Amino acid sequence: MSANEPILPQGAGYGVVVGIGLFFSAFMVCLTAIQARYTGFSPKNSEEFNSASRSVKPGLIASGIVSAWTWAATLLQSSAVAYKDGISGPWWYGAGATVQVLLFAQLAAKLKLNAPHAHTWLEIVAARWGTFAHLVFMFFGLATNIIVSSMLILGGSATVTALTGMHTIAACFLIPLGVAIYVVVGGMRATLLCDYTHTTVLFAIIFVFVFTVYATSEKIGSFSAMHALLAKASADQPVPGNAQGSYLTMRSKNGLIFGVINVIGNFATVFQDQAYWQRAIASRPATCVKAYLLGGLAWFAIPFMFSTTLGLAAVALRGDPDMRVLSPEDVSAGLPASAAAAAILGKPGAAALLIVLFLAVTSATSAELIAVSSILTYDVYKKYFNPTATEDQILKVSHAMVALFAIVMGLLGLIFFYIGISMGWLYEFMGVVLGSAVVPIAMCITWKKANKWGCISGAIAGFCVGVIAWLVTTSALNEGSLTVTTTGGDLEMLAGNLASIGVGGIVTVVTSLIWPDNFDFESTRAINKPSHEKAPPQGPPSMDDTESEKKRGSTDVSLEPVSADDAAAEEERELDPVALNKSFNIAAWASVVLTLVMLIIIPLPLFFAQTVYGVGGLTAWVVIGMIWAFCSAISVVLYPLYESREALSVIGRGVIKDIFAKGSGKFTHPHSESTV
Numbered sequence: 030m031s032a033n034e035p036i037l038p039q040g041a042g043y044g045v046v047v048g049i050g051l052f053f054s055a056f057m058v059c060l061t062a063i064q065a066r067y068t069g070f071s072p073k074n075s076e077e078f079n080s081a082s083r084s085v086k087p088g089l090i091a092s093g094i095v096s097a098w099t100w101a102a103t104l105l106q107s108s109a110v111a112y113k114d115g116i117s118g119p120w121w122y123g124a125g126a127t128v129q130v131l132l133f134a135q136l137a138a139k140l141k142l143n144a145p146h147a148h149t150w151l152e153i154v155a156a157r158w159g160t161f162a163h164l165v166f167m168f169f170g171l172a173t174n175i176i177v178s179s180m181l182i183l184g185g186s187a188t189v190t191a192l193t194g195m196h197t198i199a200a201c202f203l204i205p206l207g208v209a210i211y212v213v214v215g216g217m218r219a220t221l222l223c224d225y226t227h228t229t230v231l232f233a234i235i236f237v238f239v240f241t242v243y244a245t246s247e248k249i250g251s252f253s254a255m256h257a258l259l260a261k262a263s264a265d266q267p268v269p270g271n272a273q274g275s276y277l278t279m280r281s282k283n284g285l286i287f288g289v290i291n292v293i294g295n296f297a298t299v300f301q302d303q304a305y306w307q308r309a310i311a312s313r314p315a316t317c318v319k320a321y322l323l324g325g326l327a328w329f330a331i332p333f334m335f336s337t338t339l340g341l342a343a344v345a346l347r348g349d350p351d352m353r354v355l356s357p358e359d360v361s362a363g364l365p366a367s368a369a370a371a372a373i374l375g376k377p378g379a380a381a382l383l384i385v386l387f388l389a390v391t392s393a394t395s396a397e398l399i400a401v402s403s404i405l406t407y408d409v410y411k412k413y414f415n416p417t418a419t420e421d422q423i424l425k426v427s428h429a430m431v432a433l434f435a436i437v438m439g440l441l442g443l444i445f446f447y448i449g450i451s452m453g454w455l456y457e458f459m460g461v462v463l464g465s466a467v468v469p470i471a472m473c474i475t476w477k478k479a480n481k482w483g484c485i486s487g488a489i490a491g492f493c494v495g496v497i498a499w500l501v502t503t504s505a506l507n508e509g510s511l512t513v514t515t516t517g518g519d520l521e522m523l524a525g526n527l528a529s530i531g532v533g534g535i536v537t538v539v540t541s542l543i544w545p546d547n548f549d550f551e552s553t554r555a556i557n558k559p560s561h562e563k564a565p566p567q568g569p570p571s572m573d574d575t576e577s578e579k580k581r582g583s584t585d586v587s588l589e590p591v592s593a594d595d596a597a598a599e600e601e602r603e604l605d606p607v608a609l610n611k612s613f614n615i616a617a618w619a620s621v622v623l624t625l626v627m628l629i630i631i632p633l634p635l636f637f638a639q640t641v642y643g644v645g646g647l648t649a650w651v652v653i654g655m656i657w658a659f660c661s662a663i664s665v666v667l668y669p670l671y672e673s674r675e676a677l678s679v680i681g682r683g684v685i686k687d688i689f690a691k692g693s694g695k696f697t698h699p700h701s702e703s704t705v
Contacts, residue, residue: 034194035190035191035192035193035194036192036371036375036376036379037192037193037194037376037379037380037383038193038194039193039194039195040193041192041193041380041383042189042190042192042193042194042195042200042383043193043195043199043203045189045380045383045384045387046189046195046199046200046203046204046207046387047203047207049207049384049387049388049391050203050204050206050207050208050210050211050391051207051210053207053208053211053223053391054207054210054211054214056211056223056226057211057212057214057220057223058211058214060222060223061214063680066683066695067679067680067683067684067695068676068679068680085221085311085312085313086312086313086316086669086672086673087312087313087316087317087319087320087323087672088320088323088664088665088668088669088671088672088673089221089222089225089669089672089673090221090308090311090312090316090317090320090321090324091320091321091323091324091327091664091665091668091669092221092224092225092228092324092665092666092669093220093221093224093225093308093311093324093396094130094305094308094320094321094324094325094328095224095228095324095327095328095331095661095665096224096225096227096228096231096392096393096396097224097304097305097308097392097393097396098126098130098299098324098328098393099227099228099231099328099331099389099392099393100177100180100181100184100389100390100393101180101181101183101184101185101188101363101386101389101390101393101452102180102184102363102452102456103126103331103332103335103389104331104332104335104336104363104366104385104386104389105184105187105188105362105363105364105366105367105386105452106122106184106363106452106453106456107119107122107123107332107333107335107336107340108335108336108339108340108343108363108365108366108369109340109360109361109363109364109365109366109453110122110284110287110336110340111336111337111339111340111341111343111344111365112340112341112343112344112355112360112365113268113283113360114268114271114276114281114283114284114287115259115268115271115275115276115277115278115281115284115341115344116276116277116278116279116337116341116642116647116650117271117278117279117280117281117284117285117288117632117636118281118284118287118336118340119332119333119334119336119337119340119654120279120284120288120333120631120632121284121285121287121288121291121632122287122291122332122333122336123329123330123331123332123333124288124329124627124628124631124632125287125288125289125291125292125295125628126291126292126295126328126332127325127326127328127329127627128292128325128620128623128624128627128628129292129295129296129298129299129300129325130299130305130321130324130325130328131321131322131325131326131619131620131623131624132620132621132624133299133300133305133309133321133325134317134318134321134322134325134616134619134620135475135613135616135617135620136300136309136471136474136475137309137312137317137318137320137321137616138317138318138609138612138613138616139474139475139613140153140306140309140310140317140474141309141317141609141612142550142606142609142610142613143474143475143550143553143554144156144474144550144553144554144556145554146556146557146558146559147310147553147556147557148310148403148407148557149303149306149403149404149407149408150170150303150306150470150474151163151166151167151170151303151404151407151408152407152408152556152557153473153474153553153556154166154470154473155408155412156552156553156555156556157473157481157548157550157552157553158473158481158484158485159481161485162481162484162485163408163412165485165488165489166466166469166470166488167404167408167409169301169463169465169466169470169488170301170302170303170404171401171404172462172463173297173298173301173302173459173463174302174303174304174397174400174401174404174434175441176298176455176458176459176462176463177298177302177393177397177459178205178394178397178401178434178437178438178441178442179438179441179442179445179455180452180455180456180459181204181390181393181394181397181438182200182201182204182205182390182394182438182439182441182442183362183442183445183446183450183451183452183455184362184363184386184390184452185200185204185386185387185390186200186201186204186442186446187362187363187364187451187452188363188364188366188367188382188383188386189204189383189386189387191359191362191364191367192367192371192379192382192383193383197443197446198443201439201442201443201446202436202439202443204387204390204391204394204439205394205398205434205435205436205438205439206435206436206439207391208391208394208395208398208435209398209431209432209434209435211223211395212395212398212399212402212431213428213431213432220395220396220399221311223392223395224392224395224396225665225666225669227388227389227391227392228392228665228666229666230384230385230388231331231385231388231389232331232658232661232662232665232666234381234382234384234385235331235334235335235338235385235658236658236662237381238335238338238339238370238373238378238381239334239338239655239658241373241374241378242255242338242339242342242373243255243338243651246373246374248346248349248351248372248373249342249345249346249373252644252647252648252651253644255341255342255345255647256277256642256643256644256647258344258345258346259275259276259277259341259344259345259647260275260277262276262344262345262347263275263276263277265347266347268281268283269282269283270282270283270284271283271284272639272640272641273641275641276341276344277641277642277646277647278639278640278641278642279632279635279636279638279640280635280636280637280638280639280640281636283519285636286519286520286523287457287519288628288632289523289526289527290457290460290519290522290523290526292628293460293464293526293527293529293530294456294457294458294459294460294463294464294526295460296460296464296467296530297459297460297463297464297466297467297530298459298463300466300467300470300471301463301466301467301470302397302400303400303401303403303404304396304397304399304400306400307396307399307400307403308320309321317612318612318613318615318616321616322616322619322620322623323664323665324665325623326623326661326664327660327661327664327665328661329627329657329661330654330657330658330660330661331658331661333654333657333658334654334655334657334658335366336366337650337651337654339365339366339369339370339382340365340366340369342369342372342373343355343365343366343368343369343372344365346369346372346373349372351371351372351375352368352369352372353368353371353372355368358451360453361451361452361453361454361517362451362452362453363451363452363453366382367379367382367383367386370382394438397434397438398431398434398435398438399431401430401434402427402428402430402431402434403427405426405430405433405434406423406426406427406430407423410423410426410430411423448513449513450513453517454513454516454517457517457519457522457526458517458522458525460495460522460525460526460529460530461495461496461499461522461525461526461529462492462495462496462529463529464491464495464526464529464530464533465487465488465489465490465491465492465494465495465529465530465532465533466488466491466492466533467530467533467534468487468530468533468534468537468538469484469485469487469488469533469537472484472537472538472541476541477546477547477548477549477550478541478542478545478546478547478548479537479541479546479548480537480540480541480544480545480546481546482540483536483537483539483540483541483544484537484540484541486536486540487532487533487534487535487536487537487540488533488537490532490533490536491528491529491530491531491532491533491534491536492529492533494528494529494532495525495526495528495529495530495532496525496529497528498524498525498527498528498529499516499521499522499524499525499528500516500525501524502520502521502524502525503515503516503518503521506518506520506521683695
C-alpha cells in the first residue's frame, strides 16, 4: 500500500465519527440522569442548561477551557508549523495562543464585578451602549463563531478523509450533528463533564506519542536519533529564514512572523468567542480567575508537546517508505501529524490520532454550539422577538439553536472545502476580520471612560483597514495576483492582522481619552438581576450547617453547593466588590507577567542568539515540555476529581442507597426546600 493511501478502512472513519458520537450521547444521557436524581441541579432549568447555575469549581472550568481551546488547529496547525519552521513553531503556537486565556482572567474578574448575572458578553454591550452597538458587535461575535467552527470542521474532516478515505461531505455533517445530540441532552454542566473526559483521553494519547517517538520507536526512539535526523533534514532542505537553515533553532523569521499573527488572531477568537465568556459565567465568582490562569498554563503543554513530537517526527521521517509525501496543500490542511503518527505506529497510530482529533474537534464543537445557542437565544430571540419569554420557551429555543447551528457548521465546512480554503488559511486570516473588535470589547467590560462611538468606530474602521491592508499587500507582493495561495502568505496576513487590531485599538483609546465617558456599570450589574433574594433557612443550624459554614469561611473554596437554589445563594455571597477587585488585581499582575515571560523574556533572547541546538539542547527542550505536560495533566485531570470529592461522595452514597433500598437514593434538599 502506498504511504499516500488511507491507512485505515473507510469503516473506521464512520465508526469513530458515528460510534464515538453516539457513545458520548449515551454517556451524556447517563450523566444527565445521575445529575437530576442525585444532585439538586436539573438541566431542564434554562439557567442550568446555559450556565451550569454559575457554580462550577475552578478545576473543572480549567479542564473545560483546555478542552474548548483544543481545536483541530491546536493539534494539526501546530504540527504543520513545526514541520515548516522547526522547534520555534511549537513555542510560538503554544505561547501565542496561551496569553489570551491568561489575559482573559482579567475580563472574567470584571464580568463577575460589573455584570454578574449576564448570560452573554453581548448583553453587556447592549446595556452599556444600546442597540446599534449590540448589532455591530454581534456581527463580530457570530463571525468569530463561524470562522472557529469552520476551522474545526475543515481540520477534522481533512484528517478523517486522509486517514480513512471517508467522504468529506459525510465528515463535515456527521461530526457536528453527533455533538449536537449530546449538547441538547445535557446542557452546560454535562458538557463540561464530557470535556473533562475528552481532556483526560487527550493527555493519555499525547503521552503515548511522546514516549513512542522519543523512547521506544524503531524509526527514531531517542533524543540523539531525532537530532541526527533533523540535522540531516536541515542539510537536505534548509529552512529559509532559519539560522543555518536548521530546524533546531529559535532563530526563525517565519516562525516569528507566525507568532505575531497567532497572537493577534487568537486575541480575537478568545475575547469575542462566547465559549470563553460562557465558562467565566459558569464559574464561581471566588475562583474564576484561578480557573483561567490554571487553564491557560495547562493548555500550553498540549500544542507544544504534540507538535514537538509529531511535527518534528514528520520532518525526521522524510524519505521513509512508510511516510506520506506531503505537498504544500497537505501541510496547509494540517496533515503532517497524521502522516507521522501512521508512519511511526502504523494502523494503531493512525487510529489513536483519529480518536484524539475527533475528541478535540467534538469538545470544541460542543463549546461553539452552546455559545452560539446562547447568543441566538438571549441576544436575538429574547431581545428582539420575545422579551417576556418564559423559561420553557428559552429552553426550547436554546435546543433548537444548537441543532440549527450544527447544520450550519456542516454547510460552512462544505463551502470552504469546495472553494479551496483550508484550515491553515483560515487560522491566519481570522485576525484580519476579527482583530479590530478586541480592544473595544475589552474596554467595554473594564474601562468606565470607554467612549461608545469611539469603540464602534474603532471596530468598523479597523475591520475595513485590515482587509484593505491585507489585499493591498498581497497585490504588491504578488504582481497584482489575488488568489487563495497568494492571499495566504505570511507577510500578507501579517499586514492585515496588524492593521486590524492596531487601528481598532488606536481609534478606541484615543477617542475615549479625548471624549471620555463616565460609566458607573450600574445598568450592567442590573442585567438579569434576581428580583428578590431567597430568605435563608429558618431554625437553628445543624451540625452539618455549622461545619459547612466553617469550611466556607476558610480558604477552601472548592466546596460545591448541592442545588440550584444553594448555588444562587452562594453566588450572591461571593459577589463581594472588594474581593472581586482583589481578584482582578491578581489577574492583571499574573497575566501580564506571564505574557511578558512567554512572548518576550524567553523567546526573543533565544531568537537573537541564533543558537542551533545540539543533542543536549534538544533533550532539555523536550524534557521541560514533558514535565510541563505532566503538571498540566495533574491540574486538569486529577485536581478536578480532588475538588469534587464531596459531590462524588454524595452521588456515590445515593447510588448505593438505590442499590440496597430502591428509591431511597434520590436527592432531597437538606432544608426540605423544593428543588427545580
